[in-house]
Each structure stands twice: as C-alpha cells, then as structure tokens.
Amino acid sequence: MLTMMALDTMTTAGFFLARSLGDMLYVASTPASSQTESMHIATTVGLLLAASLLAGLASEMLRLPKVTAYLIAGLLLGPSVFDVLPHHHHQFLEPLTKLAMALVLFYLGTLFPFDQIRRVRKKAIPLSLGEMFFTALFVTTGIFLLGMSPAQSVLLGTLAIATAPATTMFVLRETNAEGPVTSLTGTLVTLNNLVAVIAFELVWLGIELSTASDVQSQSVGATLMRLVQSLGGAFSLGLVGGLVMSYACEIMHTRRWLVLLVGMSALLLGLSETWSLPYMLVFLVVGVVVVNSSSGTQKITGQLDSIGGLLTVVFFSVHGSELDLALLADVGIIGAGYVVLRSFGKVFGTWLVASQTGASPQVKTWLGPALLAQAGVAISLSATATSRNPDIAGQVQTIVLGTVVVFEIFGPLLTRAAVLRSGEMPIANSIHHTFGTPLSALRNVFTRLAGSAGLLNKKTALSERMRVEQVMRRSVDGIAENADFNEVVHFVEHSHDNTFPVVDDDRCVVGLIRFDLLNQAFFDPTSDHLVRAGDLATPPDLLLHPSQPVRAAVDLFRQTSDDCVAVVTDEPPHRLIATVRRSDLTSLLIRDRKAGLGGGESSS
Known part of the structure; x- marks a missing residue:
C-alpha cells in the first residue's frame, strides 16, 4: 500500500511538473509581435541564471549578500532597466518560485522542535509579540493619518508584520552565523509569517463584515466557514503531508529521499493552490510535523539543500525581474511613510521588549534591523486581498509592490550587518573570498604553474x-x-x-x-x-x-x-x-x- 502511495505521489508530482513544462513549451511556440515576446522560455531561464552567476561573483568582490546580487540581476533584466524578458513568462515560472518559497518555509518549520519551543518561548514569544504589535500599531495609525481608509490602514498594518523568510534565512545561512541574534531572527521570522497569514484572514473577515451593506447571519456564517476551511484545511494538509514524509523516509533508502521530498512538496503545493489554501501555512506545518516525528530531520533538510541552491537563485532572480521601480513614484508619500513606520515599528518593538526582559545588548540593538526584509508573503497576501476586493486592496497592493524594492535591496544588507556587528558571524566570512579581479585570477594561474614547476616560491x-x-x-x-x-x-x-x-x-x-x-x-x-x-x-x-x-x-x-x-x-x-x-x-x-x-x- 505504501508503495502504491509513493507511486501515486510521484505520478502526481510528475504530472504537476510536466504540466508546467507543457505550458512553457506552449508559450515558446506562440507567435509574438516582437523578438522579445517570441523568446523561448529556456532563454529566459538561461539569462536569469547567467546574470545571477555574474552578480554572485560581483557580490563577493563588493562584499554584498548574494540575495541582493540576485535581486539586482533580475532587476536589470526586468522592465525597470533593460526589459529583455517577456513579461508573460513570469506566470509560467511561478510554480518554480512557489516551490522554492515552499521549501524555505518547510525548513523554517523544522527549526521548531517542541522541546526547543519550550526553551525559547520565554524569550522569543515576548519579543515577537512586541515587535508585531508595535509594527502593526505604527503602520496602521500612521497610514490612516496619511489619508487612507481605516480598512486599508488595518490591512497594511497586518501585512507589515510579515518578514521575507527566503531572503532572511538565505542571508543567515550564507553568513554561517550562530548566536542569540541569529537564532531569534529565525524564530521570529517563522512566528511573524505564521501570525501574518492567520491575522490576514481574521482582518479580512472584519473588513468584509464592516463594509457589508446588509449583514445577515447567513453571510456571516459563510464568511466564518470560509475562514475555518482555509486555516483548518491548511493545518490538516500540512499535518498529513508531514506525517507521510516522515513515515516514508523511515522505510525508504536515503537515495530515494530527494525524489520523495520534491514530489511530495510539489503535490502539497498543487493541492494548496487547487483548494485555495494558504500554502505558506501548509509548509510551515509540514516542517513542524517532520522535525517532531522524524529521526532524520537533518538528513531530510540536507537532501533539500542539494536543489535548494538552484531554486534559490531562480527565486530571487525571477523575483528581481518582477520589481518595478516606477511603482516607487506611484506610492508617493504613503509608500515612504510605510517604509519608515514599518522599519521603526520592528526596531523599536524589539528594542523595547529586549530592554524590559534583560536581553543582551546585541539582541536589543540588532534583532530589529535583521527583520526588515519583506517580499513573498506580503506580496502573496496583498494579491489575495486584491482578488477578493480590488476597490479596497488595489492601492494596498501597489504600496506593497512599490516598497518591496526598498525592503528587498536594503533588508539583506541590514540582516548581514546585524549578525556581523553582533559578533555572530566570523569576520573571515565577510573579508575572505576565493577569487579576486580577473587580472589577479590570471596571475594566480601562472604563479601556481610556475610554483609547481619549481620556478617560483609559492x-x-x-x-x-x-x-x-x-x-x-x-x-x-x-x-x-x-x-x-x-x-x-x-x-x-x-x-x-x-x-x-x-x-x-x-x-x-x-x-x-x-x-x-x-x-x-x-x-x-x-x-x-x-x-x-x-x-x-x-x-x-x-x-x-x-x-x-x-x-x-x-x-x-x-x-x-x-x-x-x-x-x-x-x-x-x-x-x-x-x-x-x-x-x-x-x-x-x-x-x-x-x-x-x-x-x-x-x-x-
């Protein structure tokens, strides 16, 4: 029975990926009015990867986080600069970017074994509550004073809670940092996004009830039922998916784990999209279930790491190519206020709670700046809100999309600076690199050749x-x-x-x-x-x-x-x-x- 289950899982995953590939080939064969629009989607992927490779090399010379480099590479290829990528390709690359985000959220969930939750709850939960409360309070109040409606202000305040999980965690893993700031950052990112998804549904329920012209018990019951189905369905699907993964890994050889994990992840992502469930919540639950029910969590995350690097490059380069600098001008003073208020709320909230709880000076000073990146979760939630009510959420989505440019470029820089300045990242990770300029690289080649021949001292x-x-x-x-x-x-x-x-x-x-x-x-x-x-x-x-x-x-x-x-x-x-x-x-x-x-x- 389990063999049949595994075959069904892989078959479904294969259908999911084959369908995406078929869509890509269809796009490539569709006539277009310009050379750019007729570009094969494989060319788009190749350009993004090549640009990301060059940007990654440049980031080492400039000592920048690779996340920032990948985003800038995509930005240069996108509509804001050279505009060389067909815009309609983004929707066909979406399954890959969502799968990358899903795997990051899966990894975040694995950071929450129950015994560790009991150890960190006294420190992490007060810090998380303080940071989320002040962020939502400052953004909601400030945006309302700047002229937006109460519903839009509350919605923006809720979205401001979310912290970009992929961006933040990639920087932390790249820097090889360890310590209180690093561990608390990972914990707070998970709690932020978990609360943001749930709070969004609750806030949207309140908005619908408050804006309805004729609130009837039937409509209220239908709205509540949709909320219960969305959140309950996500928890149930994550629970079942996590248990299946853990059980299958117990009886399968490790060489089959990668196919199993990718196939199951693709299947869960597809089911989440089909049933309109918040896939971010699904994969957080999957990670929590796996880490508490499997004896090989580290091996599981290690298997995912083997493809995680490539998916990460694709995710950030595609995401960068979707950024539109023109939206910065559209959001105007409200967008600038959102950036300032959200940043101040996260920094002040963590500083205040850390001061009251006797946390270390490093946590008090640097935890807030490490949480400023914002992208995928906020964009996804704002898009969901716009699809439900464009009149209310349309401007909110514009503000989120416009300010993401700021948070995604400067957020990784601040996260990296936070772990470096707090002493949790070895300085060698920031100053030592394995290559130099093209001229020095050429000189090194001939120096090693001469040294090997005994002509020069090494x-x-x-x-x-x-x-x-x-x-x-x-x-x-x-x-x-x-x-x-x-x-x-x-x-x-x-x-x-x-x-x-x-x-x-x-x-x-x-x-x-x-x-x-x-x-x-x-x-x-x-x-x-x-x-x-x-x-x-x-x-x-x-x-x-x-x-x-x-x-x-x-x-x-x-x-x-x-x-x-x-x-x-x-x-x-x-x-x-x-x-x-x-x-x-x-x-x-x-x-x-x-x-x-x-x-x-x-x-x-």
Missing part, C-alpha cells in the same frame, strides 16, 4: 596572513565558575560546541569543561547538588589571542581533539572574548587550498 599561506580575530566567533558566553551541575547542563543544551570555557566573575578563563567528562558525571545522582562548574573544569592550557596568526590556531588544534578553543584578550587579565571553531578553520583552509593560495598547507 605564496605565503593564508594562515600566516590572517589573524585569529578574523576567524573567531565573538558571540560567546562562558559557564560561571560557581554554577551548579543543573546550570552546567542547561548551558550545554543551548550550545553547539563540545568544549565549554569556565570563567570567574571577571570573565577570566579558569578552566575548560569537555563533554566527555560531563557525560560521565550524569551517572552520579548527587552531582546536581554537590558539583560545581569549577570541579568539572580542567586547566585552560589551550588558549588563543586575537593578534596571533591563524597558523597558531592550526598548530593548537593539532594538539587537541577539542572542537573549539577559547580566545582571550591579549592584555592581562586575559578575559574571554570569543572562540575559534575547528570547523570554521578547516573550511577556511579548504577555501584557501582551492583558491591556490595556501600551497602545501594542511588543515587541522
């Missing part, structure tokens, strides 16, 4: 040129020396490392706790009352300083099996300021070797 290794401060992660907390066993365990549960520095009241490193030793202590039932962090720590014989060359870190990791090493200040007292991870250092040296800059370096 270049100084990257590990000699870079310093520890450029590869260390600044967002780090040590375990207090007098922390009891339960506090140590709590710290370990929230850490990604296996080696933990122990600090005194002056943040000086007094020892290191290693997970293998801590794991042995779990068997002593009296440890939680008697043992302190200082008792579990070993002497801090392995420490680094920011001014040391990366070579020193390489040599140190050869002496230990630890996954990370603490970094302390150069001047006494030597206070804990960061850590260097073996994985970060290995990735750096691998990139160095691929670029031909490291000569005979060996990684740790």
Whole structure:
C-alpha cells in the first residue's frame, strides 16, 4: 500500500511538473509581435541564471549578500532597466518560485522542535509579540493619518508584520552565523509569517463584515466557514503531508529521499493552490510535523539543500525581474511613510521588549534591523486581498509592490550587518573570498604553474596572513565558575560546541569543561547538588589571542581533539572574548587550498 502511495505521489508530482513544462513549451511556440515576446522560455531561464552567476561573483568582490546580487540581476533584466524578458513568462515560472518559497518555509518549520519551543518561548514569544504589535500599531495609525481608509490602514498594518523568510534565512545561512541574534531572527521570522497569514484572514473577515451593506447571519456564517476551511484545511494538509514524509523516509533508502521530498512538496503545493489554501501555512506545518516525528530531520533538510541552491537563485532572480521601480513614484508619500513606520515599528518593538526582559545588548540593538526584509508573503497576501476586493486592496497592493524594492535591496544588507556587528558571524566570512579581479585570477594561474614547476616560491599561506580575530566567533558566553551541575547542563543544551570555557566573575578563563567528562558525571545522582562548574573544569592550557596568526590556531588544534578553543584578550587579565571553531578553520583552509593560495598547507 505504501508503495502504491509513493507511486501515486510521484505520478502526481510528475504530472504537476510536466504540466508546467507543457505550458512553457506552449508559450515558446506562440507567435509574438516582437523578438522579445517570441523568446523561448529556456532563454529566459538561461539569462536569469547567467546574470545571477555574474552578480554572485560581483557580490563577493563588493562584499554584498548574494540575495541582493540576485535581486539586482533580475532587476536589470526586468522592465525597470533593460526589459529583455517577456513579461508573460513570469506566470509560467511561478510554480518554480512557489516551490522554492515552499521549501524555505518547510525548513523554517523544522527549526521548531517542541522541546526547543519550550526553551525559547520565554524569550522569543515576548519579543515577537512586541515587535508585531508595535509594527502593526505604527503602520496602521500612521497610514490612516496619511489619508487612507481605516480598512486599508488595518490591512497594511497586518501585512507589515510579515518578514521575507527566503531572503532572511538565505542571508543567515550564507553568513554561517550562530548566536542569540541569529537564532531569534529565525524564530521570529517563522512566528511573524505564521501570525501574518492567520491575522490576514481574521482582518479580512472584519473588513468584509464592516463594509457589508446588509449583514445577515447567513453571510456571516459563510464568511466564518470560509475562514475555518482555509486555516483548518491548511493545518490538516500540512499535518498529513508531514506525517507521510516522515513515515516514508523511515522505510525508504536515503537515495530515494530527494525524489520523495520534491514530489511530495510539489503535490502539497498543487493541492494548496487547487483548494485555495494558504500554502505558506501548509509548509510551515509540514516542517513542524517532520522535525517532531522524524529521526532524520537533518538528513531530510540536507537532501533539500542539494536543489535548494538552484531554486534559490531562480527565486530571487525571477523575483528581481518582477520589481518595478516606477511603482516607487506611484506610492508617493504613503509608500515612504510605510517604509519608515514599518522599519521603526520592528526596531523599536524589539528594542523595547529586549530592554524590559534583560536581553543582551546585541539582541536589543540588532534583532530589529535583521527583520526588515519583506517580499513573498506580503506580496502573496496583498494579491489575495486584491482578488477578493480590488476597490479596497488595489492601492494596498501597489504600496506593497512599490516598497518591496526598498525592503528587498536594503533588508539583506541590514540582516548581514546585524549578525556581523553582533559578533555572530566570523569576520573571515565577510573579508575572505576565493577569487579576486580577473587580472589577479590570471596571475594566480601562472604563479601556481610556475610554483609547481619549481620556478617560483609559492605564496605565503593564508594562515600566516590572517589573524585569529578574523576567524573567531565573538558571540560567546562562558559557564560561571560557581554554577551548579543543573546550570552546567542547561548551558550545554543551548550550545553547539563540545568544549565549554569556565570563567570567574571577571570573565577570566579558569578552566575548560569537555563533554566527555560531563557525560560521565550524569551517572552520579548527587552531582546536581554537590558539583560545581569549577570541579568539572580542567586547566585552560589551550588558549588563543586575537593578534596571533591563524597558523597558531592550526598548530593548537593539532594538539587537541577539542572542537573549539577559547580566545582571550591579549592584555592581562586575559578575559574571554570569543572562540575559534575547528570547523570554521578547516573550511577556511579548504577555501584557501582551492583558491591556490595556501600551497602545501594542511588543515587541522
């Protein structure tokens, strides 16, 4: 039975993709009045990918997020600049862009295992509620004062809650950032979009009831029933789809997972569109169900990553080609007010709640700016509203489409700046790149050739040129020396490392706790009352300083099996300021070797 279910799933998915391909071929064979309009859709895809490739290379030289580069590449090919792409191709590329968005939302849902929700609810939920409340309040009030109707103002205030999931998460994964700002950003993005979808349906229900000339019990009941069917149907479809994915992955070999996951995702997307269900909510639920019912969530997301990169490029380049700079002039003062009010609401809301809850200065300062990107969810909801009532939502959609240009260009830059300035992104990720100018690349080729022939000395290794401060992660907390066993365990549960520095009241490193030793202590039932962090720590014989060359870190990791090493200040007292991870250092040296800059370096 399960085999038949899998075959049905793949058959349906194949029909879905084949139908899209057939539509593309139909467009390509349709006569057009101009050379642009007769362009084959494969040419459109090829132009978008080629432009994105060049933009991605340029982004490394200019140190820009690749998301921004892909959007700009599409923008240049779109109607705002060169206008070389047929406009009607966008509707036939829509299945691919929606599938890309669906997979991002699926990944967001997998960040919500129930045990983690219990751990973060005390911090994340107040921050999320504060940020959403002030964003909706400022936008609704400000837009109303600027002259829009109450219904339009409330609708814009609701749409302002949404944060672009694909844009934000792609930047976070690209920067390899980790820490409170990064984790809270992912959590708040998920909550924002979940609340935005539900709040939109509730707000639209209120708008319909308030604008009806003759409200009857039958019409009210029909509207409520539509709301229940939309939200309930999305939750039910996501629940069933998530359970089927988890069960099928349990009994299938991993080499079949990619076909299963893509096929199921395409099927769920098609059913959502056919039944007019909010597919964004469907895939959030799918992710939550999978992460809580499957033992191989990381392998599942890893399988999706194998095609996620290509779909991401297609998504952002197509999305960029749809941006219209002319709409910026159309939205005028109201559009400018929306940008300012939404930005201020998110920044002020997170800052206020973080100040009241005792969050770290980094969270208080940088969490709000990391949430400013806005695109897919808001555009989709505004389009839904326009299809239901163009008179009310038409101007709202114009404002959203016009301001998306601003939020999508500057949002990724602020998200990247937030994780960099908060110390959660290694500086090396922002300053080290695997290629230079075309001239330097040509020079490197001949230099390596001459070096291999013994005619020239190879270049100084990257590990000699870079310093520890450029590869260390600044967002780090040590375990207090007098922390009891339960506090140590709590710290370990929230850490990604296996080696933990122990600090005194002056943040000086007094020892290191290693997970293998801590794991042995779990068997002593009296440890939680008697043992302190200082008792579990070993002497801090392995420490680094920011001014040391990366070579020193390489040599140190050869002496230990630890996954990370603490970094302390150069001047006494030597206070804990960061850590260097073996994985970060290995990735750096691998990139160095691929670029031909490291000569005979060996990684740790």
